[in-house]
Amino acid sequence: xxxxxxxxxxxxxxxxxxxxxPLAAEVTALTGATVHPVSGPDIPNGVVVFxxxxxxxxxxxxxxSIPAGAKVISIPGQHVYPGFVDPTSDLGLIExxxxxxxxxxxxxxxxxxxxxxxxxxxxxxxxxxxxVAGGVTYAHVVPGGGIFNGSSAxxxxxxxxxxxxxxxxxxxMHLTYPRLKRPDSPWFxxxxxxxxxxxxxxxxxxxxxxxxxxxxxxxxxxGLQKKAPAIEVDPRYEDLIPVLxxxxxxxxxxxxxxQIESALDWAKREKLTRLVLVAGPDAQYVARRLAQEKxxxxxxxxxxxxxxRWEPYDAVYAAAGVLHRAGVTVAIADGGDAxxxxxxxxxxxxxxxxxxxxxxxxxxxxxxxxxxxxxxxxIGSLDPGKEASLFVSxxxxxxxxxxxxxxxxxxxxxxxxxERQRELYERYRGRPQPAAPQPAAPKPGAARPR
Numbered sequence: 001x002x003x004x005x006x007x008x009x010x011x012x013x014x015x016x017x018x019x020x021x022p023l024a025a026e027v028t029a030l031t032g033a034t035v036h037p038v039s040g041p042d043i044p045n046g047v048v049v050f051x052x053x054x055x056x057x058x059x060x061x062x063x064x065s066i067p068a069g070a071k072v073i074s075i076p077g078q079h080v081y082p083g084f085v086d087p088t089s090d091l092g093l094i095e096x097x098x099x100x101x102x103x104x105x106x107x108x109x110x111x112x113x114x115x116x117x118x119x120x121x122x123x124x125x126x127x128x129x130x131x132v133a134g135g136v137t138y139a140h141v142v143p144g145g146g147i148f149n150g151s152s153a154x155x156x157x158x159x160x161x162x163x164x165x166x167x168x169x170x171x172x173m174h175l176t177y178p179r180l181k182r183p184d185s186p187w188f189x190x191x192x193x194x195x196x197x198x199x200x201x202x203x204x205x206x207x208x209x210x211x212x213x214x215x216x217x218x219x220x221x222x223g224l225q226k227k228a229p230a231i232e233v234d235p236r237y238e239d240l241i242p243v244l245x246x247x248x249x250x251x252x253x254x255x256x257x258x259q260i261e262s263a264l265d266w267a268k269r270e271k272l273t274r275l276v277l278v279a280g281p282d283a284q285y286v287a288r289r290l291a292q293e294k295x296x297x298x299x300x301x302x303x304x305x306x307x308x309r310w311e312p313y314d315a316v317y318a319a320a321g322v323l324h325r326a327g328v329t330v331a332i333a334d335g336g337d338a339x340x341x342x343x344x345x346x347x348x349x350x351x352x353x354x355x356x357x358x359x360x361x362x363x364x365x366x367x368x369x370x371x372x373x374x375x376x377x378x379i380g381s382l383d384p385g386k387e388a389s390l391f392v393s394x395x396x397x398x399x400x401x402x403x404x405x406x407x408x409x410x411x412x413x414x415x416x417x418x419e420r421q422r423e424l425y426e427r428y429r430g431r432p433q434p435a436a437p438q439p440a441a442p443k444p445g446a447a448r449p450r
Contacts, residue, residue, distance in 0.1 A: 033076065085138045106145040118141070135397055140154050173243045179256065213244060299333065302348070304335065
């Protein structure tokens with residue numbers, strides 16, 4: 001190799017090294033706004049300082065020293081909140097419900113415990129942008145299908161791919177508990193006898209899966225201890241072992257009162273101690289028991305109609321308040337509809353309008369879901385050391401008239417003008433308008449109007 005070639009090669013190597021080297025993290029300070037940490041009282045004329053993807057200081061302007069060289073963003077009259085955390089969602093797993101290809105929410109078979117939500121997550125989903133524009137910065141993405149649905153993941157809603165966007169996984173195992181009551185609907189075509197057989201079969205399948213997982217765990221441990229021949233690894237049972245050992249929570253999806261009570265009884269018999277209930281408004285009818293057994297609840301949707309004719313019109317709206325007054329820890333979800341994840345704060349707002357204290361409602365879509373999901377050390381509030389995921393608004397984000405002006409996720413500001421729905425709005429707002437109608441010319445001989 002001659003000297004010129006060697007010099008050229010060294011130059012290319014140096015250029016590649018510089019390109020790969022990370023840029024120095026930018027220090028940003030938001031000043032002049034009212035800061036709402038959620039973990040503590042509001043801070044008028046507050047300051048939030050973040051260095052790269054981490055918050056380094058939060059407090060009053062008189063108490064926080066802004067580092068030299070920081071990028072200072074003055075936002076007087078505005079409000080700073082932590083990003084919302086959607087506690088149960090199929091965001092990133094579904095794009096168009098009527099098209100099977102991009103729909104990863106309905107796996108076949110009863111035992112799908114080996115399914116991992118983060119691996120199926122579509123980082124390029126067009127539904128992520130509207131959610132972020134609505135202040136949602138993290139989503140607990142949950143797989144579906146079968147009895148054991150698989151493990152979930154908390155995904156940050158910005159990044160290159162699913163590995164980059166995974167905040168923590170697995171979060172826990174998900175179980176759809178069999179329905180015990182025939183739906184009272186003219187659209188439900190099964191007879192009482194057919195439904196009874198289906199229910200019995202589903203309950204037996206559930207028990208068979210758990211019994212097989214326990215037998216697998218015993219045989220596996222015996223093989224590892226050389227007390228018996230080694231057995232072939234089965235990923236379905238392998239992923240149920242942390243639940244049996246109490247190392248991961250079991251999220252039980254049950255929506256009717258009898259279904260919830262049966263699920264709690266079953267979990268008690270099976271000595272499954274780490275439970276989270278994902279339920280609808282019927283959870284309020286079991287509130288005292290949930291509080292006594294310290295089972296947190298993810299209330300899946302508040303903007304809905306009562307399920308029964310005898311229930312008052314506000315039965316769904318008031319459920320969160322009933323659970324809270326009974327001492328149950330409650331996080332509020334958006335009904336599981338990825339296309340409407342942006343409406344998450346309005347579910348909390350409706351609960352606040354019907355009995356849930358306002359500060360608890362805000363917490364129910366920020367810090368409380370982070371605590372239930374085991375990620376409160378990283379997200380959910382504005383505290384030093386947590387990820388710099390927050391938004392700036394011109395008012396209370398639980399009010400539908402409020403505008404979210406700016407959003408940061410893990411320290412990176414999101415360009416809200418590139419969000420697909422906003423692009424469509426801007427496009428059609430400037431659409432060509434029809435010409436104004438001209439008054440018709442009077443007919444010859446017609447009297448002129450006075």
